[in-house]
Amino acid sequence: MAHLSSIARDSQNRLKAIAPLLPMSLRPLIQSGNVEGDDWCLLVPNSAVAAKLRQILPALCAHLRTKGWDVNTIRLKVKSPK
Template identity: 35%
Template sequence: MQSLTPPPFKLNIKRGRKLPDASGIANYLARNDKISPLLPSIKRNASLQKECAAILPGVFDSCEVLQLADEQLSLAAPNASLASKLKQTLPKLLAQLQLRGWQINAIRIKVQVRKTIEKPSPVKQLVFTSSAINAFDALEHSLDDTPQNAELRAALHRLVQRNQV
């Protein structure tokens, strides 16, 4: 007997379309005389960032590797609270990085507060018609004046007051 269940979901992947090649970016960076000397340190910092995030996944999500110079690693934390939490885990981080082959003897933490962009308040999108406002008003007045209905009546009253034209 055949099953009546539908076939499993199939992805419709179009073949033949080429994805952008990252080697073009790497070639540009390698040819650019001003950027090419920075490429090894950028790669080193990126791999250090991955290593640190793997060692301390919960703590290191918001932190960054700033630089590695003279066997001293500089890390950036977004606030003092996270910096102190990171400071408590430094012995573990240092030991794990040394086990993974990094030539690091000291780790320094800098608090670097990032500039936060204030989110604009959301614009009111829902507009009630006058008949809807009248229906909410009628509902508020039709409810019994009991303690169980007090919060609902107050909410309906605020909704009607906010949406009066």
């Protein structure tokens, strides 16, 4: 259980680290997802948000690496509507 809490906390910390680089209008729409090795997932509400984020993914990865995280890939997953 402690391991899962640690992973969730790490994912949230990554999201906080990239928040200043995200467009202000998109910040409340993006949620942190799974961390698997050097791969991290962001959850987005729709394909339009995903398309906008794809443009800045290389900068987000580079920023996280400067902060000490080993991130080579950020995946985007569109959440299904409830």
